Amino acid sequence: MDAECKEDTIEENRTCTVFKGKAQTCKKAVGGIVDCCASTSTVSLGDYISLILAVGKLDSAVSALDKSNALRGAYETLTGPIDSAWTEINKPFVQGWENIWGGTESVASDAASKTLIGSIQQTLLNKVGDWTAQVFGDAAANSLFSVAETGGSAFVGGTAQGPLQLGGGQAIIGSVLGWIMIAYTVYQIVMILIQIIWACEKEEFELNAQKQLKNCHQVGSYCNSKVLGVCIEKRESYCCFNSPLSRIIQEQARPQLGLSWGTPKEPDCRGITTDEIQRIDWSQINLDEWLGLLAQTGHLPSESSVNIDNLTGAGSNFNVGTRMNTTKRAQERVGGIDVDKARKDATTELKAKPLPGN
Known part of the structure; x- marks a missing residue:
C-alpha cells in the first residue's frame, strides 16, 4: 500500500520505492506570537490506525478480484488521485480572508x-x-x-x-x-x-494533523527571516509519511543504509529503493513503538480478541450487517446435505466405473 513505481519508457525498466515521505515546514513568528506548529486536538490516532488496517484488508480483498470485475474498476476509480477534489473542498477555508474583505x-x-x-x-x-x-x-x-x-x-x-x-x-x-x-x-x-x-497556511494545519498521527520525523529548525540580526520567523522542518509504521521503518532503516535526512532547509524525504530494502537487516528493525501504538489504540491482538467471530464474522471489517463467521457459513452450506447418502452414492458410482486398464 505504501509503494511508488515509475516506468522509464526509454530504458524500458521500472523502479520502485517504498515508504516515501513529503517535506513539510511550519513557522513560529515574532517570539511565538504566531505559532503555526502548535498541535491540534481534533485528530484521533486510534481512528486513523483503524482506517489504515481496514483499508489494507479491503485493498487486499478487492485487488484479488479479476480485473474485469465491475467492483474492482469502481474501487480503483475511487482510490485515484483526489488532489483536485481536496482543493475544491478547501477553497472556502483557504480564501476566508478574501471572502471577508472582498479581495486583497x-x-x-x-x-x-x-x-x-x-x-x-x-x-x-x-x-x-x-x-x-x-x-x-x-x-x-x-x-x-x-x-x-x-x-x-x-x-x-x-x-x-x-x-x-x-x-x-x-x-x-x-x-x-x-x-x-x-x-x-x-x-x-x-x-x-x-x-x-504570518497567518497559518493550509499546509501547516495538515502538518499538525500529521504530527498528531505520529507520521512525521522532525529534521530540525532554522531561521527563515531576520531583522537587524534578530530572527523574527523560525521554521520547523519535518519528513511526513503515510503511516506511523512507514515513519518508524524509515527511522530504523536509514542508519543501516547510511542515508541522512538532509538539512532543515532541504530535507531528504525520499523512499527506500527495492535494492536498499534487500540490504536491510530486519532483525535490527525495532518495532516496539508500532506495537505500543497498536496497544494504545486497542488494535494489538490478544488471546481474547483473536477468535473466529472477530476475524471472519461480526467483528470483521467486511461485516455490513449480520455477517456469520466461517464455521457457521460452512455449516449453512452443508446443513441440508445427507452426508451418508452422498457417500453411498459416490461409492456406488465408483464401483460402476471400470478400473483404468481394464
Whole structure:
C-alpha cells in the first residue's frame, strides 16, 4: 500500500520505492506570537490506525478480484488521485480572508488601509470608554473622554453620546493620558498585522494533523527571516509519511543504509529503493513503538480478541450487517446435505466405473 513505481519508457525498466515521505515546514513568528506548529486536538490516532488496517484488508480483498470485475474498476476509480477534489473542498477555508474583505488588492491600497486603521482606533477608544463608564460611572468617564465632534460630555446614564475622543471639552485628564491610548492602539494594530502577515497556511494545519498521527520525523529548525540580526520567523522542518509504521521503518532503516535526512532547509524525504530494502537487516528493525501504538489504540491482538467471530464474522471489517463467521457459513452450506447418502452414492458410482486398464 505504501509503494511508488515509475516506468522509464526509454530504458524500458521500472523502479520502485517504498515508504516515501513529503517535506513539510511550519513557522513560529515574532517570539511565538504566531505559532503555526502548535498541535491540534481534533485528530484521533486510534481512528486513523483503524482506517489504515481496514483499508489494507479491503485493498487486499478487492485487488484479488479479476480485473474485469465491475467492483474492482469502481474501487480503483475511487482510490485515484483526489488532489483536485481536496482543493475544491478547501477553497472556502483557504480564501476566508478574501471572502471577508472582498479581495486583497483593494485592502492593500493606502486609502483602504487608513480607513481600516481609523476604524480600529475608534472602536478600541469607544470600548475603553464604555468600560470606564460602566465600572467607574459617568463622572469618571467624562473626565477622560468627550464627544469627538462637539467636545460635549461623553456619557449620560452610562450611554456614549457619539464617537469618542480623549480629552477635549471638560475631559482635562484625557489630554494628559492621551499617549497611553495611542501606544495601546499602535500595539493592537501591530498585533493584528502580525497575525495577518504570518497567518497559518493550509499546509501547516495538515502538518499538525500529521504530527498528531505520529507520521512525521522532525529534521530540525532554522531561521527563515531576520531583522537587524534578530530572527523574527523560525521554521520547523519535518519528513511526513503515510503511516506511523512507514515513519518508524524509515527511522530504523536509514542508519543501516547510511542515508541522512538532509538539512532543515532541504530535507531528504525520499523512499527506500527495492535494492536498499534487500540490504536491510530486519532483525535490527525495532518495532516496539508500532506495537505500543497498536496497544494504545486497542488494535494489538490478544488471546481474547483473536477468535473466529472477530476475524471472519461480526467483528470483521467486511461485516455490513449480520455477517456469520466461517464455521457457521460452512455449516449453512452443508446443513441440508445427507452426508451418508452422498457417500453411498459416490461409492456406488465408483464401483460402476471400470478400473483404468481394464
